[in-house]
Amino acid sequence: MKCVFCGGETEHTLVTFSYEGENRHFLVENVPAEVCNRCGEKTYSPGVTDELLKFAKDKFKPVKKLEVPVYDFNESR
Numbered sequence: 330m331k332c333v334f335c336g337g338e339t340e341h342t343l344v345t346f347s348y349e350g351e352n353r354h355f356l357v358e359n360v361p362a363e364v365c366n367r368c369g370e371k372t373y374s375p376g377v378t379d380e381l382l383k384f385a386k387d388k389f390k391p392v393k394k395l396e397v398p399v400y401d402f403n404e405s406r
């Protein structure tokens with residue numbers, strides 16, 4: 330498969346999908362995707378995208394929860 334962004338070759342692999350919505354942030358591990366070996370862009374098949382939307386709708390219980398630290402960039406200056 331060719332990357333739609335840069336035309337590079339993609340590789341079928343498992344990735345961690347990161348969802349960032351309003352007041353909600355979660356990860357889905359072991360998601361099959363095509364990853365471009367040039368620009369790193371991840372492409373999901375329509376079927377996989379449908380499955381990922383189910384997680385966004387809160388249909389499943391998470392297997393684990395991580396605490397995500399949040400920093401303010403201005404604190405470093």
Ligand SMILES: [Zn+2]
Nearest residue numbers: 332335365368
């Ligand atoms: Zn690419």
